[in-house]
Amino acid sequence: MKKVAIFGQVYKDSHEKHLSTLINTLNKAKASIHIFKDYANSVQQTGLTFVDNLELFDTTTQLDESFDALITLGGDGTILRAFNLINKLNIPILGINLGRLGFLATVQKSEIPDAIASFLKSEYTIDERVMLKVKSNENQKEFTTLGFALNDLTIAKKDTxxxxxxxxxxxxxxxxxxWADGLIISTPTGSTGYSLSCQGPVIMPNTNNFLITPVAPHNxxxxxxxxxxxxxxxxxxxRREDQFLASLDSRVTAIDVETELIVSKADFSAKIITLKDHTFINTLRDKLLWGQDTRNKFSNKQ
Incomplete structure (x- = not known):
């Protein structure tokens, strides 16, 4: 029997069908289902009752490595927030895309029954993704951990x-x-995020690299x-102002300008469940339309 956690940030009326399908599919398989408390409360406020009998969790202390997966409902931002929630716990994430692009949340709405069936039969692989560890010495003290990021650290100006x-x-x-509007330190996973918008290259997830990309450089x-x-x-x-902004996967902190940041590879990895036909290369073709050319009928090879 599988034990799963369900995580979402914002519940919308349009999610009802997809969340119901997910829970019904898991219930039929007699899976042990736990749902993020705030998300469940949002569902219940609409009068829906299909989450009433599920176990609730609201902190990482209520999650442990007995869970087979944490299933997210949303977009890539929801997955990034979920990794921040589980942190070093060895729980893989399966992302259902209710958002837009979805490089990490690769299961589409129409695929939920088949995807969950494959998950329940353990027909998947687990991709391990490198994470950033960021330390700071704010107030001229010794370096302490500021946080972790799956996608990137971005340095940006604050008040100018x-x-x-x-x-x-x-x-x-x-x-x-x-000299730029900002600077991005990216993992291979984050190479398809903000860095890509700033003309950075796409890096395969299994390469042992980081990427430094300036934002609108002036040189x-x-x-x-x-x-x-x-x-x-x-x-x-x-020093041109008193503070700058440091963003770890969109979690933004204002930091004193005298502070130094140290960026390195974290001593743990993020684990992403990858189903058949949802590989990174397939995702590149689907999301970035690689090879799509209406002038060439042979451009869309399968």
Missing amino acids: TSMIGVDAYLNDEYLTTY LNARPIVISDNTIIKLKVL
């Missing part, structure tokens, strides 16, 4: 329209000073660079 300057060091060797010779994920990256923001 001027560009921001960031000194970057790789393994204590000075790389360059980026035209500044280009994205791919480095080993064993590299220790140190970042110093040049």
